[in-house]
Amino acid sequence: DAVDYQRALAQCASEPIQYAAAIQPSGYLLSCSAPDWVVRHASANCSELFGQPARELCGLGLGKLLDDAMIDAVARAAADSGVGQRPVTACAGNLGPRAEIFEFAVHREDNLVHIEIEPQGMRARLGANELSQQMIARLVNVDDDDQFHRCVAEQVRLVTGFDRVMVYRFLHDDAGDVIAESRVGEIDPYLGLRFPASDIPPQARALYLRNRIRVISDVDYRPVPLVPATLPNGRPIDLSQHALRSVSPVHLAYLRNMGVAASMSISIVVDGRLWGLIACHHRTARVVPPAVRGAADLFGMFVSMRIAARELQRTMTYEDLAGASRDHLESRLVHARMPSLALTTELNLLQHAVPSEGVAMLRNGEWSSTGRVPTRAGLDDVMTWLRRIGAAGVVSTADIAEWHGQRDRRSDDGLAGVLALPLDTECGDWLLFFRREQLEDVRWAGRPDEPFQIDASGLKVGPRTSFGTWRETMVGHARPWSTTDLRLAERLRLMLKHRCTARDTGPSIGTL
Ligand code: BLA
Structure with a gap:
């Protein structure tokens, strides 16, 4: 009933997703104090790269783990990155027992310099700039809005290879519609479906305003804990801007229920508001290399600005027409x-x-x-x-x-x-x-009166299990x-x- 419904929503909204204390296993995290460059936290899987348990890495100077050129690049990137900003890509270098090429993304938070280390990815022959340039170039001449959204979905699918790419637009009540889609033939279309507001709780929407891109490479991953998991003052580490942040288990279950094994979403931010997302699904696990993620991020900013420009134009025309009537009325009243x-x-x-x-x-x-x-x-x-x-x-x-x-x-x-x-x-x-x-004839993805489920104890909220189309005339x-x-x-x-x-x-x- 209504009380349970409100309580469930409150529970979803209260999960502190930026304090996951763990990362996804597609990369590694070293967090150092500066300027002494002493490792203070390491993800448990760092042992694979450096041959020592994460616990023993803490307290070491970074010079014991990375070479001088790498440390210089990391220091420069740290200087460029303000607190609370997105990671800056520093450099690539060879690391680990097989001397593979890894890429370093650096940002500052909690008085620490966070270094996210990820395999560069075999297929990333082009850098982020070239990729995003290509994506944007194919859009600049598309004038019609619907066609623009379709092209956005197509470009993201072309560059990332996801099975299904959607442009998802929020409505005034935070529910949302899939307004454009590009997909492989074998999966169900989501185009035209509406999803309830509860699918993306408010703290997640707030985070996606600040952190514009998220990747889940494999919904069945085992989270990699950070060692130690908390700051010396006992507070959890803020992972808001970490590309590798481990995500909410509720959301992982949601994706599994949908038959999705990997996802990516790119924020569309208009006028300081989350206008929508470019949402991507894949049926099997899929790693998105840092360069491709960088391109998607830049592309998302271009899409956001173009949509903002259009909305402003439309608002101005609308206001001008209404303003003309108001002026006309005013001159009548004056006389x-x-x-x-x-x-x-x-x-x-x-x-x-x-x-x-x-x-x-x-x-x-x-x-x-x-x-x-x-x-x-x-x-x-x-x-x-x-x-x-x-x-x-x-x-x-x-x-x-x-x-x-x-x-x-x-x-x-x-x-x-x-x-x-x-x-x-x-x-x-x-x-x-x-x-x-x-x-309005609405086609919901799953029953709108059962947007989630509450377990037998009546305490735990989980995602709905069916996303079958449900028609409702509003x-x-x-x-x-x-x-x-x-x-x-x-x-x-x-x-x-x-x-x-x-x-x-x-x-x-x-x-x-
Ligand atoms: C996050 N939910 C999300 C995200 C999306 C959706 C896109 C962002 C993370 C990502 O990129 O995968 C939902 N995915 C959708 C929608 C479409 C889609 C609407 O493809 C439509 C096309 N989810 C629930 C319930 C809860 C919940 C009941 O269904 C709460 C109990 C929570 N969703 C939830 C949380 C997150 C989330 C907590 C944040 C995940 C994170 O970033 O850690």
């Missing part, structure tokens, strides 16, 4: 003898100043309206809702259940969204903008009011306050 009365005949301009399907105005207990508005009973419902929530400024909802008298009632006049703007709170005068109900919702809509409403409110109240109450100067 009217009684601006507040004139408002009644200018409702159509109001409707375009906050793009909506209809406007109703309540002044001195009288309703006037234009476009599509609810029946009188519906308008009364809105006023009851405003009183109930104690609305004093602009408020809005896209969910009919919030304002309609009877819960679960389908909209009888086809309207679901309302934005309310106070004209005069003392007199109870309001402007109400309406948006129609949008019936009723009672309008297109959500955006922050742009709210901004437009607020600007309209200020203009009306300035143009109507001031002159109506004082002696009318404009009547001469």
Whole structure:
């Protein structure tokens, strides 16, 4: 029920994923103090590279493990990397009993210099810059948004070789849709499916804003513990920016349930917000060499910037149109003898100043309206809702259940969204903008009413086991009011306050 549901969500949100105290076995970690370059922590598997147990590596000078050229490169990279920043690739060099080539990624955190050491990878003949240049070059001339997203998925699949690459976009409620996909023929398409918000808990979304790329090479890996696992003050080591960070067991189970053996995801960040992810799946284990990861990271930044530019362009056009109606309305009011009365005949301009399907105005207990508005009973419902929530400024909802008298009632006049703007709170005068109900045929990946499972003890939350398509027709919702809509409403409110109240109450100067 609802309480269990909330408790389960809280449990998912409370897992401290950046303090995993372990890494994935596709690489090694040495963490040193600086400037003395003494090893303070090592991943347990470092014994494979250096022939001594990790415990014995701690306390050694780094010079005992790496040659001078490597240490110089690491020191330079550490100087370039600020605290809390992504790893900087330092250099490659031969290490270990077979003198293989490894790559070093370096960053600072917790007063330590962290050196992640990974095999360079056989197939990485091109460096990160060349690879990302190729990927970006194939996108610059793609103008259409849908085609752009498709090309993004194709380019990432081409360069990484994952079986399925998706562009996954978050919705206003943190659920998300697969809006583009490139995949091998033999696996199920995910294109068009919706996933619930609980699949990616809030602390993970917050981390993915700061750390833009994640790879899980093999969901069946055995985590490699760090030695020692905690800092001298007893606190866990912050692995937020470690490429090798061991990931949440809940999420590993999720991927296994999906039939996925390896995954990668790249953040798409727009306007400081996680807009979406480029999500990649593979049916077998798959290592992504550092150069390919670097290319994917750069590519993700390009994709983010291009999407941000598009969104800004669209918002500006939308605001310009609405602003033109607001300006038009303002000039009418300036020239009217009684601006507040004139408002009644200018409702159509109001409707375009906050793009909506209809406007109703309540002044001195009288309703006037234009476009599509609810029946009188519906308008009364809105006023009851405003009183109930104690609305004093602009408020809005896209969910009919919030304002309609009877819960679960389908909209009888086809309207679901309302934005309310106070004209005069003392007199109870309001402007109400309406948006129609949008019936949406949603295809969920798994039952949306069972987004996870709780084990027999009732204590442990796990991922759902079935991702089979589940259809649902969403009723009672309008297109959500955006922050742009709210901004437009607020600007309209200020203009009306300035143009109507001031002159109506004082002696009318404009009547001469
Ligand atoms: C992480 N969940 C993630 C990640 C994705 C998803 C992409 C990021 C890690 C990665 O790159 O693999 C979910 N994967 C998806 C979705 C699609 C996809 C939506 O391919 C759609 C195409 N997960 C649950 C439940 C919990 C949970 C019930 O289902 C909590 C109890 C948790 N998911 C969870 C956690 C992480 C995660 C904790 C973070 C993993 C980590 O970074 O350590």
